Amino acid sequence: MAMKTLFCMILAVVAVALAGCETESSDQISISISPSHASLRKGESVTFTASGWKDYTWAITDKTIGVLSTTKGSSTVYTAIKGSADSQILVVTVNIPADGINTDASTNGVVDVNSSQLVNAQAVITHNP
Numbered sequence: 001m002a003m004k005t006l007f008c009m010i011l012a013v014v015a016v017a018l019a020g021c022e023t024e025s026s027d028q029i030s031i032s033i034s035p036s037h038a039s040l041r042k043g044e045s046v047t048f049t050a051s052g053w054k055d056y057t058w059a060i061t062d063k064t065i066g067v068l069s070t071t072k073g074s075s076t077v078y079t080a081i082k083g084s085a086d087s088q089i090l091v092v093t094v095n096i097p098a099d100g101i102n103t104d105a106s107t108n109g110v111v112d113v114n115s116s117q118l119v120n121a122q123a124v125i126t127h128n129p
Helices: 002-019
Strands: 028-030 032-034 037-041 045-051 057-060 066-068 075-080 087-096 110-112 117-128
Touching: 032 117, 037 045, 037 075, 045 087, 045 117, 057 066, 075 117
Parallel strands: 037 117
Antiparallel strands: 028 110, 032 045, 045 075, 057 087, 066 075, 087 117
């Protein structure tokens, strides 16, 4: 009887191994912006660069105090157009599909490549009068 039980247990393990099972992957992708903070006066500019993936989309929270040179690509130039004590957030976003192949353009910095998610990173831009 013990041999039959052992045989059944081994058979069950082999069946699971052959059928496969989902496991949690440790493959993660993280994106970042450099620099992570900038302090500017009216008319000054800074170049921000994203890394960790591809096909980046850039956005700012307030277009009345600054402008971006482009919203696509691995870098963008931010120019302060208002000399006030305002601040805003620069966000870079990527879309990472479940298969890990990027097709277009946000969670904060890290994503498991086995689930399709938007990932973003942020930088703070401070305006000085």
